[in-house]
Amino acid sequence: MRQNQARRMALLDAAIDVLAREGARGLTFRAVDAQAEVPGGTTSNYFASRDDLLTQAGSRIYEHMQPDVATMAKSLEGPRDRERVAGLMHDLVDRIGAYSVGYLALLELRLEATRRPGLRAVLTEQVKAIIGANVEYHVGTGLPGDAKTVELLYLAINWLIVERLTLPGVFTEDRMRQLVDGAVERIVPAAEG
Template sequence: MRRNEERRAALVDAAIEVLAREGARGLTFRAVDAEARVPTGTASNYFANRDDLFTQAGGRIYERLQPDAATMAGGLAGPRDAAKVTALLQDTVGRIAEFRTGYLALLELRLEATRRPELRAVLTEQVRQDLDANIAYHLEAGLPGDADTVRLLYLALNWLVVEHLTLPDVLAEHDLKDLVALAVERALPRNGA
């Protein structure tokens, strides 16, 4: 049976929405079918099992969060200083905040990965590749700081996003962009190198 790739993408996007709203336990083929507004049984024709659905949802989240070519090229234009790092990370945090359900679904997947070794392996590989790519981009672009700077910013900004998307009132009196700028200022070496 030939499968429609647009429908597959719509089903995976529906799975992301279900994960964000209902959690991993709520991610069923029936829930995905309902969210995608397709006939019951459709999702089971596209995915071998729930593990397959979890894995594909995780991959799709990363696909949707990737910056476009213009953003990537913009990181190489102009001065390569703390202001550039701040702008790039503010864009990243903004892109993640705009895809709230994707990030919440990713948190659900991370929790589920503690119980599913195959999912843990897939997510570990994806996150490691993403972090390695960010480090390589940072270093190749000649931005200030080193690999450890990128790792520290990765850790700090991930938790900032978690706070912002799950308990926004905790930091309600602070502007998200200002907090990103402060994290960059504190993480970069004092001499800016």
């Protein structure tokens, strides 16, 4: 297998684009080569199999979705209250919306994982790790609520993102913002005092 890391990342990004546009069945080495505008056979030189490509594309999506250092620093500014959590949830929805290709590709991978135990195992571990890190961050920074709060927000906000990206006509952007605020209001405990 080839070791040019920049080329590997470009091929994975092309695979993500193909997944979002064509679905898992459309993800072939040839389709990735075309999307990446590289000579035919390039993708097969970097990935041992289609399963390998699917698994690594999933990991790459999560890399893209991680907030950067500036975003993380900004999340710690101000009081640790419900309003801060609502702001963080709005930022998350906006950040994922800006990378809609990745999220749509991830949905395709999740569906494909129901048929591929190896992919399911990898995605399961990634999602568990992400939820664990979110719980640790939320509780560790003094935001209101506990692990269950984070898990419920994760579930509510993820489905809201699915609606926004797959059926954007269901809710207006204004209504989506109201729904994020409503989810936080109902899930995150009020400040004591």
